[in-house]
Amino acid sequence: MAQTVLELGYGGQTLAAQELGWNRTTIRKGIKELKRGIICVDNHSAKGRKKAEEHLPFLLENIKSLVDSQSQTDPSFKSQRLYVRLSAAEVRKQLISKYGYSDEDLPSEETIRVKLNNLGYRLKRVAKVLPQKKFQKPRQSLRN
Incomplete structure (x- = not known):
């Protein structure tokens, strides 16, 4: 050229x-x-956005400490993953309230969701409570 x-x-x-x-x-x-x-x-591998752990070195430890108390194993023991009852949005809110992170410093909910998956946690959807069926009241027969 x-x-x-x-x-x-x-x-x-x-x-x-x-x-x-x-x-x-x-x-x-x-x-x-x-x-x-x-x-x-050109050093293309050194360019780009840094990981959240580089900006916030204790982020993964804080996420683990929050989630460990709320996690449970798979009841069928088919997988090694831990299921979490907290959503990524709730984990983000608790990081702000308990550990004093600012809203601007923390990564997005999607990033926290990815970090949870990388740590071996799987977000479990909360089961919805279904309304009970209306049963007919037993009526006395008219023949008696």
């Missing part, structure tokens, strides 16, 4: 960007690599 731009001469960067659709910053980086002889390696 840089070799082609240098062969185009003066205005080659602009021409290559307009005609070939190349990014001008990429062209400049390529020209610098050619002149210096050093290849720039």
Whole structure:
């Protein structure tokens, strides 16, 4: 890419960007690599959003301490997962009230749900209480 731009001469960067659709910053980086002889390696793995545990180092420990008292094992013993009766929203509220986290510092409910799943907890849906059927009252027969 840089070799082609240098062969185009003066205005080659602009021409290559307009005609070939190349990014001008990429062209400049390529020209610098050619002149210096050093290849720039993009460290894409170091870029991006950091995990919540890096911002809040005690978050996972605090979630464990909250959830351990509210968890139960699978009654059929088919899985090793622990079932939690708290929702992710409720865990978030308790983290704010008990441990003093601010609302802006804590991650979203979806992130807390993912952290709970990674820790081996499974959120269990609370069973709804169904209304009882109305039974007919026994009537005395008219024949007696």
